[in-house]
Amino acid sequence: MSFLTPEQKKTLPSKERELYQLELLERIAYLLEGIGKSLGSVKPLADKIEFKVYSTNNDGSQEEEITDMKLQLNKDALVKVKGFKDASGNPAQVDGGKCEFTLKGDLNLGSLKVSEDGLSARFVRNGVVGKVTVQLSADADLGPDQKLIVGEVEIDCLGGEAIMIELDASEVDPEVASPVEGPAAPIEEPA
Numbered sequence: 001m002s003f004l005t006p007e008q009k010k011t012l013p014s015k016e017r018e019l020y021q022l023e024l025l026e027r028i029a030y031l032l033e034g035i036g037k038s039l040g041s042v043k044p045l046a047d048k049i050e051f052k053v054y055s056t057n058n059d060g061s062q063e064e065e066i067t068d069m070k071l072q073l074n075k076d077a078l079v080k081v082k083g084f085k086d087a088s089g090n091p092a093q094v095d096g097g098k099c100e101f102t103l104k105g106d107l108n109l110g111s112l113k114v115s116e117d118g119l120s121a122r123f124v125r126n127g128v129v130g131k132v133t134v135q136l137s138a139d140a141d142l143g144p145d146q147k148l149i150v151g152e153v154e155i156d157c158l159g160g161e162a163i164m165i166e167l168d169a170s171e172v173d174p175e176v177a178s179p180v181e182g183p184a185a186p187i188e189e190p191a
Contacts, residue, residue: 070156076110077123077155079134084149098139098146105132109157129159 009017079101086092101114101121109132110125123134135152 070158072158072160074160076125077134078120079123079136079153080120081136081151084138084140092140093142094149095139095142095146100137102135102137103132104135104152105154106130107132123155125157129157131156 004012004020009020012020081099084092084094099118101112101118103110103112103123106128108126109128109130110123112121112123112134114121121134121136123132131154133152133154135150137148137150139146140149141147
């Protein structure tokens with residue numbers, strides 16, 4: 001089977017293009033079957049990592065689980081490993097000495113402080129608004145070999161509560177229709 005470039009595939013009639021795609025899928029299935037046979041019945045101990053994320057005050061107090069991954073301005077996030085799971089969702093083990101937390105995305109949003117056991121990390125915000133991803137990689141092979149699995153959680157760093165209003169004024173021509181119709185409503189002073 002010869003492989004076609006994207007430009008060559010575009011020139012094929014639709015029926016021939018579908019046949020070509022089917023041939024590719026059959027070839028991929030054949031290759032995957034061969035890989036599966038060469039691996040035998042070896043199954044990794046862990047296939048995924050589950051996390052729980054908590055919001056904390058800057059002093060570390062008042063832990064509260066975050067379910068929507070939105071973090072207020074005056075809060076940090078504590079990312080804890082909830083568990084390691086195998087392909088069937090059962091609890092599994094990893095090589096504990098080979099777990100590593102990292103940040104992905106906008107690194108100006110804050111920094112990570114990893115716990116001594118390596119199974120939790122505190123994301124310390126620096127006040128910038130944006131999104132950052134906390135990622136943990138772990139070794140699912142308990143022997144000398146290494147099989148990395150990765151879990152990640154995206155945290156949306158929000159701004160704080162509004163404390164001021166910014167207004168903009170510009171000169172307008174009185175002959176041009178105004179976007180505001182009628183007299184301005186009176187402003188009532190609070191009692």
